[in-house]
Amino acid sequence: MSEKGQNFTEKKSTRRNFLKNSGLTIGGVVLGGAVGSLLGKDNATVTEETGHQQHAAETSSSNTNAALMFFSPEQFQITEAAVERIFPADDNGPGAKELLVAYFIDHQLASGWGTGAKEYTSGPFFPGEGTQGYQSSLNRQDVFTIGLAALESQSKATYEKSFIELSEEEQDAVLTEFDDGKVKMKGVSSDFFFSLLRSTTIEGVYADPLYGGNANMAGWKMKNFPGHQMSFMSMIEKDEVIKLDPIPLSSQHGH
Amino acid sequence: MVTTLPKTDVVVVGVGWTGGIVAAELSKKGYKVVGLERGKGRTTADYLMVHDELRYTKRHEMMQDLSKETITFRNHEKMRALPMRQHGAFVVGTGVGGSGAHWSGQNYRFLPYDFQIKTMTEERYGKNKLDSNYILQDWGITYDELEPYFDTFEKMAGISGEENPLGGFRSNPYPTGPMKTSPLLQTFKDATTNLGCHPYMVPSANLSEDYTNPDGISRAACQYCGFCSRYGCEYGAKADPAVTVVPTAEATGNFELRTHSQVVEILHTGNKATGVRYVDVQSGEEFIQPAEVVVVSSFTLNNTRLLLLSNMGTPYDSKTGRGVIGKNYAYQNNCGETVGLFDDRQFNLYMGAGSMGVAIDDFNGDNFDHTDLNFIHGGSIFLLQTGKGPIGFNPTKDGTKNWGKQFKEESIKYYSSQVAIDAQGANLGHRYHYLDLDPTYKDAWGMPLLRMTYDYEDQDREMAKFIGDQTEKIVKEMGATHTYTNREQGPFDIVPYQSTHNTGGVIMGSDPETSAINNYMQMWDFDNVFVPGASAFPHNGGYNPTGTIGALSYRAAEGIDKYLKNGGSLV
Numbered sequence: 056m057s058e059k060g061q062n063f064t065e066k067k068s069t070r071r072n073f074l075k076n077s078g079l080t081i082g083g084v085v086l087g088g089a090v091g092s093l094l095g096k097d098n099a100t101v102t103e104e105t106g107h108q109q110h111a112a113e114t115s116s117s118n119t120n121a122a123l124m125f126f127s128p129e130q131f132q133i134t135e136a137a138v139e140r141i142f143p144a145d146d147n148g149p150g151a152k153e154l155l156v157a158y159f160i161d162h163q164l165a166s167g168w169g170t171g172a173k174e175y176t177s178g179p180f181f182p183g184e185g186t187q188g189y190q191s192s193l194n195r196q197d198v199f200t201i202g203l204a205a206l207e208s209q210s211k212a213t214y215e216k217s218f219i220e221l222s223e224e225e226q227d228a229v230l231t232e233f234d235d236g237k238v239k240m241k242g243v244s245s246d247f248f249f250s251l252l253r254s255t256t257i258e259g260v261y262a263d264p265l266y267g268g269n270a271n272m273a274g275w276k277m278k279n280f281p282g283h284q285m286s287f288m289s290m291i292e293k294d295e296v297i298k299l300d301p302i303p304l305s306s307q308h309g310h
Numbered sequence: 311m312v313t314t315l316p317k318t319d320v321v322v323v324g325v326g327w328t329g330g331i332v333a334a335e336l337s338k339k340g341y342k343v344v345g346l347e348r349g350k351g352r353t354t355a356d357y358l359m360v361h362d363e364l365r366y367t368k369r370h371e372m373m374q375d376l377s378k379e380t381i382t383f384r385n386h387e388k389m390r391a392l393p394m395r396q397h398g399a400f401v402v403g404t405g406v407g408g409s410g411a412h413w414s415g416q417n418y419r420f421l422p423y424d425f426q427i428k429t430m431t432e433e434r435y436g437k438n439k440l441d442s443n444y445i446l447q448d449w450g451i452t453y454d455e456l457e458p459y460f461d462t463f464e465k466m467a468g469i470s471g472e473e474n475p476l477g478g479f480r481s482n483p484y485p486t487g488p489m490k491t492s493p494l495l496q497t498f499k500d501a502t503t504n505l506g507c508h509p510y511m512v513p514s515a516n517l518s519e520d521y522t523n524p525d526g527i528s529r530a531a532c533q534y535c536g537f538c539s540r541y542g543c544e545y546g547a548k549a550d551p552a553v554t555v556v557p558t559a560e561a562t563g564n565f566e567l568r569t570h571s572q573v574v575e576i577l578h579t580g581n582k583a584t585g586v587r588y589v590d591v592q593s594g595e596e597f598i599q600p601a602e603v604v605v606v607s608s609f610t611l612n613n614t615r616l617l618l619l620s621n622m623g624t625p626y627d628s629k630t631g632r633g634v635i636g637k638n639y640a641y642q643n644n645c646g647e648t649v650g651l652f653d654d655r656q657f658n659l660y661m662g663a664g665s666m667g668v669a670i671d672d673f674n675g676d677n678f679d680h681t682d683l684n685f686i687h688g689g690s691i692f693l694l695q696t697g698k699g700p701i702g703f704n705p706t707k708d709g710t711k712n713w714g715k716q717f718k719e720e721s722i723k724y725y726s727s728q729v730a731i732d733a734q735g736a737n738l739g740h741r742y743h744y745l746d747l748d749p750t751y752k753d754a755w756g757m758p759l760l761r762m763t764y765d766y767e768d769q770d771r772e773m774a775k776f777i778g779d780q781t782e783k784i785v786k787e788m789g790a791t792h793t794y795t796n797r798e799q800g801p802f803d804i805v806p807y808q809s810t811h812n813t814g815g816v817i818m819g820s821d822p823e824t825s826a827i828n829n830y831m832q833m834w835d836f837d838n839v840f841v842p843g844a845s846a847f848p849h850n851g852g853y854n855p856t857g858t859i860g861a862l863s864y865r866a867a868e869g870i871d872k873y874l875k876n877g878g879s880l881v
C-alpha cells in the first residue's frame with residue numbers, strides 16, 4: 056500500500072461534502088430521489104467509524120442475529136465445520152467459521168431463496184442434459200437437508216466418526232468425494248450439493264454483514280473491498296492502491 | 311369477467327427502453343398513450359440500499375419472477391426442451407425501465423456492414439462462404455438511413471464517448487465526453503496501440519458529466535461507485551427509461567402508465583389489431599384495452615411469444631424454412647477470452663462503472679479480411695472496469711481447486727490483479743435456431759412457455775479460435791504474469807451467465823416472405839402493430855444491442871405517427 060493511498064482512509068466526508076464535491080447539483084438543485092433524501096440527514100457521516108473492531112466472532116448474546124431459523128443444531132455444526140474447510144482461517148484472516156458463515160447459510164435457507172420462491176417449480180420433471188440446468192423438484196432446503204445427512208453418513212461409513220469429529224485432512228477427503236460427484240445422494244448429485252455449499256459459503260464470507268455473515272466485515276478487509284461507498288470519482292484515475300475502511304449498508308439506514 | 315376500457319390511440323406492451331421511447335415520442339406529439347407494464351414502478355429512491363451484491367447480483371432482485379414465467383430450452387430438435395428453472399445464461403428484467411433499469415449502458419451503433427451483411431459478404435467472398443444452414447439477410451435499411459435515429463437516441467440518453475476510428479459515419483459528436491480512464495484501461499490502450507489496433511473509449515450511458523437532454527431532463531454525472539450492471543443507479547446517472555423517457559412521457563399529460571399489468575393476448579380481426587387483454591396481477595381482474603395502434607415492446611423473448619400466443623403472423627417452420635415468427639433467434643458469441651494475472655501490479659478493481667471501458671473494432675464486422683478464415687463477421691474486443699464484487703470475483707490460477715487454502719490465498723491476491731478480455735462476437739441466423747411455443751410447460755396464467763432451440767455452430771467456434779489469438783497477444787502485451795486463453799466455444803449452456811443480448815424472432819427486412827416487420831417495425835400482416843426491439847435483428851452484431859434498438863425505436867415512433875395520420879403500410 057502506498058503512502059498516498061493511506062490518506063484516503065483519513066478523509067471522512069460528510070454527506071453534505073459529498074454532495075458538494077460530486078457535482079450532483081445543476082443550478083443549485085440536487086438531483087435524484089435517492090440522493091435527495093440523503094439531504095435530510097445533515098450531520099450524519101457517510102463514512103462510519105469502524106474503529107471498534109472486535110476480533111472474536113460475535114456469537115455471544117451481543118449478536119442477537121446468531122440464532123437458527125432453519126438448521127437443527129446438528130445440521131448447523133456440520134455446516135460450520137464444512138464451510139471452514141472451504142474457506143479456512145489463514146494468514147490473510149479469519150475463516151468461514153469465525154465469519155459466521157454457517158449462520159448466514161441458515162438464514163438464507165429460511166428465506167424465499169431456500170424454497171425457490173421465484174423459480175419455476177412446476178412439473179413434469181425430467182433429469183435433462185447438462186446444458187439444461189437445474190431440473191430437480193427439490194428446493195435448496197431439501198438439498199441441504201439431504202446433503203448434510205449424506206456428509207454425516209459418508210463420514211461414518213469411511214471413518215466411523217461424525218463429520219465434525221474428523222481431522223481436517225479427513226474432512227477434506229470427504230468433501231472432495233462430494234465435489235467429485237462420487238457419493239450417492241437422493242434427488243441431486245453430490246457435486247451439485249457441494250457446489251451449492253461452496254457458492255453459499257463464498258456469499259457468506261463477502262455479503263454485506265446485514266445478512267449475518269462477513270462478521271466485522273473481515274471478509275471485505277481481506278480483499279480490500281470497501282463496501283458501500285458513495286463515490287470514487289476523485290480516485291478512479293489514481294495509480295496507487297487505495298485502502299478505505301469498509302462501510303456496511305447499515306450506515307445508510309440512518310436511525 | 312373482462313372489463314373493456316375506453317379506447318386509446320396507442321397501447322404499449324412493456325415499458326422498458328423500446329416502450330418508453332415510443333411512449334415519449336407519441337405522447338409528445340399529442341397522442342393518448344397507455345403503457346402496460348407487468349412489473350412495479352421505480353424511481354431512484356428505490357436504490358438507497360442498492361450497493362448489495364447478494365441481493366442484486368446473486369439473488370436477481372430486479373429480474374423477472376421465474377415462478378410466473380420462464381422459457382424452455384433445448385440445444386437441438388432431438389432434445390426434450392426443459393424449463394429454465396433458475397436464472398442463468400441471461401437475466402431478463404421486469405418493472406418500469408425493464409432490462410434498461412439494470413443494464414450496464416455500453417451503447418454502440420451496429421456497423422454499416424451489419425445492415426447489409428448479405429450483400430456485402432457476397433460481394434467480397436462470393437455466395438458460398440458459409441454453408442446453407444446459416445440465414446444471412448439484409449435488414450431493409452442502411453446504416454446511413456438509420457444514422458439520424460442513432461443520433462436522437464444518443465442525445466436523449468446523453469451518451470458519453472469519443473469517435474470510433476473504425477465505426478460508421480457520425481453526423482454529430484457524442485453529446486458528452488468519454489468516461490474517465492483508469493490505470494488498467496490505460497494499459498489496455500497502450501497494448502492495443504502497440505499492436506497496431508485502434509482503441510477508443512466505450513460509448514457509455516453512465517454520464518461522464520452532468521447533462522440536460524433535449525427533452526429537458528437533467529441527470530448527474532456517474533460516481534464510478536462500482537454497482538452498475540444488474541443494479542439500479544441511485545444517482546440517475548445511468549440512462550434508464552425511468553429517469554429519461556418515462557418522465558418525459560408523463561410530463562405531457564398524455565401518458566398513462568399502468569404497472570402490475572400483465573398482457574396475455576393481442577386481440578385482432580382481419581389484418582388489424584383491436585387492442586390487448588391484460589391481467590391486473592394484484593387484483594386478478596382482467597381488462598381489454600382497445601387501441602388504434604398496438605406496440606409490442608416486451609423484450610425479444612416476450613415479443614415473439616405474444617405474437618405466437620395471439621396467432622399473429624406465420625410461425626417459423628424449420629422443416630420447410632418458411633414462416634417468420636420465431637425465425638433467426640440469435641445470441642452473443644462471447645468468445646476467445648484471455649485471462650491475465652499480474653504478480654507485480656495491483657489495481658483498484660472494486661471501482662468502476664458499467665460502461666467504463668476501452669474497445670477495439672479491428673476484428674469486428676468486415677474490418678479485416680476473412681478470405682482465409684472459416685467464418686464471417688467478428689466482434690468488438692474490449693476491456694471494462696465495471697467494479698468487481700467480492701462474492702462473484704475470485705480469480706485464481708488455472709487448475710487451482712475452487713475451494714480450500716490455496717483458493718482462498720489466490721482469490722484474495724488476484725482480486726486486485728486480474729484482467730479478462732474477450733469479444734462480443736456476432737451471431738448469425740441459422741435454420742435450426744428458433745423460438746416457438748412449448749408443447750408441455752405453462753406459465754402462471756396457463757399459457758404455453760416460449761421454447762428456445764439454440765446452440766453454437768462452427769461459425770462461432772472458428773471465430774472463438776481467431777479471437778483467442780488476438781486477446782492472448784493483447785494480454786501478454788499488457789504485461790500479465792500468467793495468461794490463460796479459451797479458444798473453445800459451446801455447447802450453449804443455459805446455466806452460466808453469458809449475456810442478455812437475445813435477438814431475433816420478429817425480424818425486419820424488405821420481403822414479407824422472409825421477415826415479419828418492415829423497417830418501421832410495422833408488421834407486414836397487421837399494419838397497426840409495431841414490434842420494436844432486438845427481436846427485429848436478422849442477426850446479432852458484434853456489440854451490445856441497445857444503441858441499435860434505441861435507433862429502431864425512434865424509427866418506429868416516426869412510423870406510428872405516419873400510420874396514425876395516413877394509415878396503411880408504410881413501405
Ligand SMILES: Cc1cc2nc3c(=O)[nH]c(=O)nc-3n(C[C@H](O)[C@H](O)[C@H](O)COP(=O)(O)OP(=O)(O)OC[C@H]3O[C@@H](n4cnc5c(N)ncnc54)[C@H](O)[C@@H]3O)c2cc1C
Binds near residue numbers: 325407417811843
Ligand atoms: C444485466 C444486463 C446488462 C445489460 N447491459 C447492456 C449494455 O451494457 N449495453 C446494451 O446495449 N444492452 C445491455 N443490456 C440489454 C438491454 O437491457 C436491452 O437490450 C434493452 O433493455 C431492451 O429493451 P426492450 O424494451 O426490448 O426490453 P426491456 O427494456 O427489458 O423492457 C421490456 C419490458 O416489457 C415488460 N414486459 C414483458 N412482458 C410483458 C407482458 N406480457 N405484459 C406487460 N409487460 C411486459 C418487462 O417487464 C419490461 O419492463 C443488458 C441487459 C442486462 C440484463
